[in-house]
Amino acid sequence: MSDEFNLVNDLAESRAQVYGAYADFFSGNGSSGFAGNWSELVRYQTGVEALLEMTSGPAPEPLPEPIVMDRLYARLFQGVGERTVPLCASAYTGEHRMMCGADCRRLLDAYRAFGFLPSEADAPFADSLGVELAFMSLLAQMKAPAGKQREFLTACLIPLASTVAHELQGLETGAVGDVLAMLLRTMKSDGMLLERADAC
Numbered sequence: 001m002s003d004e005f006n007l008v009n010d011l012a013e014s015r016a017q018v019y020g021a022y023a024d025f026f027s028g029n030g031s032s033g034f035a036g037n038w039s040e041l042v043r044y045q046t047g048v049e050a051l052l053e054m055t056s057g058p059a060p061e062p063l064p065e066p067i068v069m070d071r072l073y074a075r076l077f078q079g080v081g082e083r084t085v086p087l088c089a090s091a092y093t094g095e096h097r098m099m100c101g102a103d104c105r106r107l108l109d110a111y112r113a114f115g116f117l118p119s120e121a122d123a124p125f126a127d128s129l130g131v132e133l134a135f136m137s138l139l140a141q142m143k144a145p146a147g148k149q150r151e152f153l154t155a156c157l158i159p160l161a162s163t164v165a166h167e168l169q170g171l172e173t174g175a176v177g178d179v180l181a182m183l184l185r186t187m188k189s190d191g192m193l194l195e196r197a198d199a200c
Contacts, residue, residue: 007051007193007197008143008146008193008194008197009143011048011193012140012141012143013140013141014044015137015140015190016137016138016140016141017137018041018044018045018137018186019133019134019136019137019140020133020134020137021033021034021037021041022034022041022133022179022183022186023130023131023133023134023136023137024130025073025130025179026087026128026129026130026133026183027122027128027130027131027134028073028077028078028130030066030070031063031066031069031070031073032066034063034069034179035063035065035066035069038062038063039062041182041186042059042060042182044186045182045185045186045189046059048186048189048190048193049185049189051193052189052192052193054189054192057181057185060178060181060182061175061178063175063178063179064174064175068174068175069175069176072173072174072175072176073176076168076171076173076176081171083171085164085167085168085171086164086167087125087128087129087130087160087164088125088127088128088129089103089104089107089127089128089132089156089159089160089163090104090127092163103127104126104127107126107127107132107156108126110135110152110156111126111135114135114138114139114142114144116134116135116138118131118134127160129157129160129161129164132152132156132157132160133157135152136149136152136153136157139152145198146194146195146197146198147194147198149194150191150194150195150198153187153190153191153194154191157187158184158187158188158191161180161183161184161187162184164180165180165181165184168180
């Protein structure tokens with residue numbers, strides 16, 4: 001068994017916690033718990049990048065007070081600002097966007113295959129960034145095959161998070177932009193880790 005495969009399994013709980021923290025944040029549950037975990041998320045990411053011998057990005061700033069984060073989040077994603085950026089894949093069509101339909105059915109099939117059911121409140125938003133991150137957390141915790149985890153990450157999560165990042169361009173994102181940038185870094189390195197494990 002390869003070191004990369006063992007590393008994916010050894011990091012399963014940490015990976016699940018990281019994805020779970022991001023899921024909680026991008027589900028709009030408030031940022032107080034997330035802000036308290038921010039330094040650990042940054043430390044985890046820096047460690048994984050070192051293990052993969054990747055060049056680390058710049059260290060992000062500490063997050064502002066949770067109330068400031070919650071206001072930023074509401075302004076960007078919950079219809080409080082002048083322009084709302086959707087966090088659901090089904091909201092996007094066009095050149096830099098994606099369309100739901102068959103993709104949504106495949107997503108729900110993937111959830112069912114691993115016994116994942118979004119909460120009743122989240123069920124209408126099964127293709128939201130928060131729900132997809134929660135599913136990735138479950139896959140990591142279950143130690144699902146690396147290929148299945150990587151497939152979900154590259155086919156669903158990374159495209160959605162990248163589209164959200166694209167939609168945020170030109171808006172004042174503040175620390176929420178830093179959180180999304182760190183999530184994208186985390187998913188990139190996790191994809192590399194899973195790819196190496198899957199190749200074994």
